[in-house]
Amino acid sequence: xxxxxxxxxxxxxxxxxxxxxxxxxxxxxxxADAVVTSFGRRGDAVDHAQTRLEADDLLxxxxxxxxxxxxxxxxxxxxxxxxxxxxxGNATPILMLTARLEVDDxxxxxxxxxxxxxxxxxxxxxxxxxxxxxxxxxxRDPDAGSVINYADLSVDLAxxxxxxxxxxxxxxxxxxxxxEALLASRGRVISKEQIFERMFSFDETDVGMNAVEIYxxxxxxxxxxxxxxxxxxxxxxxxxxxxx
Amino acid sequence: xxxxxxxxxxxxxxxxxxxxxxxxxxxxxxxADAVVTSFGRRGDAVDHAQTRLEADDLLxxxxxxxxxxxxxxxxxxxxxxxxxxxxxGNATPILMLTARLEVDDxxxxxxxxxxxxxxxxxxxxxxxxxxxxxxxxxxRDPDAGSVINYADLSVDLAxxxxxxxxxxxxxxxxxxxxxEALLASRGRVISKEQIFERMFSFDETDVGMNAVEIYxxxxxxxxxxxxxxxxxxxxxxxxxxxxx
DNA sequence: CCGAACCTGTCACCAACCTGTCGTTTGGCC
DNA sequence: GGCCAAACGACAGGTTGGTGACAGGTTCGG
Numbered sequence: 001x002x003x004x005x006x007x008x009x010x011x012x013x014x015x016x017x018x019x020x021x022x023x024x025x026x027x028x029x030x031x032a033d034a035v036v037t038s039f040g041r042r043g044d045a046v047d048h049a050q051t052r053l054e055a056d057d058l059l060x061x062x063x064x065x066x067x068x069x070x071x072x073x074x075x076x077x078x079x080x081x082x083x084x085x086x087x088x089g090n091a092t093p094i095l096m097l098t099a100r101l102e103v104d105d106x107x108x109x110x111x112x113x114x115x116x117x118x119x120x121x122x123x124x125x126x127x128x129x130x131x132x133x134x135x136x137x138x139x140r141d142p143d144a145g146s147v148i149n150y151a152d153l154s155v156d157l158a159x160x161x162x163x164x165x166x167x168x169x170x171x172x173x174x175x176x177x178x179x180e181a182l183l184a185s186r187g188r189v190i191s192k193e194q195i196f197e198r199m200f201s202f203d204e205t206d207v208g209m210n211a212v213e214i215y216x217x218x219x220x221x222x223x224x225x226x227x228x229x230x231x232x233x234x235x236x237x238x239x240x241x242x243x244x
Numbered sequence: 245x246x247x248x249x250x251x252x253x254x255x256x257x258x259x260x261x262x263x264x265x266x267x268x269x270x271x272x273x274x275x276a277d278a279v280v281t282s283f284g285r286r287g288d289a290v291d292h293a294q295t296r297l298e299a300d301d302l303l304x305x306x307x308x309x310x311x312x313x314x315x316x317x318x319x320x321x322x323x324x325x326x327x328x329x330x331x332x333g334n335a336t337p338i339l340m341l342t343a344r345l346e347v348d349d350x351x352x353x354x355x356x357x358x359x360x361x362x363x364x365x366x367x368x369x370x371x372x373x374x375x376x377x378x379x380x381x382x383x384r385d386p387d388a389g390s391v392i393n394y395a396d397l398s399v400d401l402a403x404x405x406x407x408x409x410x411x412x413x414x415x416x417x418x419x420x421x422x423x424e425a426l427l428a429s430r431g432r433v434i435s436k437e438q439i440f441e442r443m444f445s446f447d448e449t450d451v452g453m454n455a456v457e458i459y460x461x462x463x464x465x466x467x468x469x470x471x472x473x474x475x476x477x478x479x480x481x482x483x484x485x486x487x488x
Numbered sequence: 489c490c491g492a493a494c495c496t497g498t499c500a501c502c503a504a505c506c507t508g509t510c511g512t513t514t515g516g517c518c
Numbered sequence: 519g520g521c522c523a524a525a526c527g528a529c530a531g532g533t534t535g536g537t538g539a540c541a542g543g544t545t546c547g548g
């Protein structure tokens with residue numbers, strides 16, 4: 001019951017002692033029980049899903065601070081759940097549990113947006129420490145993982161919001177996706193065709209290339225006054241640059 | 245300053261007759277001594293802070309079952325400590341002590357999320373009874389009595405009641421559940437679909453998405469005049485924000 | 489059992505906003 | 519100057535959200 005109190009020594013930066021809301025997606029009963037009991041004893045709220053379907057249902061209704069996700073699930077790959085969540089913009093920290101030792105899996109997991117992983121069998125205290133660390137990080141900086149900063153520009157990919165020198169920018173969906181494209185190759189040149197492909201899905205064939213120019217103009221207007229600018233390289237494309 | 249430091253155990257093994265962990269914030273020595281002695285005799289753990297600063301430090305590191313908070317503090321208003329804690333999401337039951345008899349203070353305290361109050365001079369046995377009641381309620385149902393405060397809005401999830409700047413709001417069931425949804429991700433954007441799923445159970449499939457908009461309008465009307473507002477983010481969702 | 493008061497969700501219509509096109513202008517480059 | 523890519527004001531749908539009016543439904547008192 002007593003533990004090494006390397007957990008107890010909370011950094012006195014931000015005192016938040018609310019219970020962590022955890023979603024556990026795990027089909028192995030004894031592992032699940034141990035985790036539920038362990039966190040429950042500390043006052044945290046653990047929802048337990050045994051299948052991918054259950055997990056999807058819970059995720060549709062409830063927000064969690066951390067998701068503990070088994071990579072092996074009966075009705076679907078844990079990796080695909082991870083990928084789906086990230087695609088939907090859910091930035092909740094996810095810790096993957098895997099019985100496999102293959103490096104491939106770990107790489108795939110981290111690559112698709114997992115924040116941490118643990119190889120079974122694991123020490124419960126280590127799991128607790130890692131989950132708590134993830135929750136703390138998420139609380140301190142709600143969007144740590146998905147925020148791109150560039151000069152005085154800050155873009156939250158998950159929340160679809162952006163700010164310039166601290167002031168919120170109101171961007172439409174298209175403007176935001178343009179900004180994403182520019183940011184993806186910040187400092188580098190990106191051709192109009194590349195931008196086009198990122199802004200419009202392949203079935204929107206009727207849209208003219210001029211649309212990109214229009215949105216460049218609109219974005220430029222909204223970026224005025226900041227320390228970033230969109231420069232044109234005739235015949236080559238555009239480039240996001242920081243100045244001053 | 246801690247008068248009893250056996251609070252180091254982080255794991256709240258809630259066996260029967262478990263000691264209550266209390267934070268007492270009080271600068272009057274004789275009152276503080278009486279309280280510390282009284283609870284200490286029953287085996288409860290009392291941390292004593294004489295100033296707001298001390299209280300903040302303790303709260304940053306430690307979780308308590310109940311906070312006893314003097315409304316008069318040398319270096320800051322007890323009310324602001326209360327408000328800060330609630331804003332940070334700390335739902336620990338708080339009992340306010342006040343020497344003033346003014347109704348204003350009581351209303352302000354309850355409005356900002358205090359769970360109970362006692363007017364000085366008080367009977368020690370009454371204080372004990374109330375603290376014990378608060379601790380019991382918090383233990384039994386972590387969500388019961390959990391009051392969410394946001395700006396001048398105060399929402400009692402268990403009691404299904406809400407108030408704005410002290411005045412009671414009469415909300416219908418649906419309006420309340422909408423408010424709950426908005427509050428659950430206060431400050432952050434919540435999509436119409438998410439709101440829909442929180443407002444309607446999965447078998448209410450015949451309800452149109454327009455219903456959410458209707459209730460947004462109705463809630464907005466009832467929130468008029470307060471310091472909170474529901475902002476629309478086109479294509480993204482809604483957001484509860486505090487202003488002024 | 490009736491009616492009043494209220495809650496609930498739909499519909500229709502309006503307003504605000506987003507989007508992409510057109511046509512014209514600008515400005516670099518030969 | 520002439521050419522051409524890019525800029526941009528103006529505009530016409532299209533889409534999304536807001537809201538008044540309304541018709542069942544429910545609750546409650548008498």
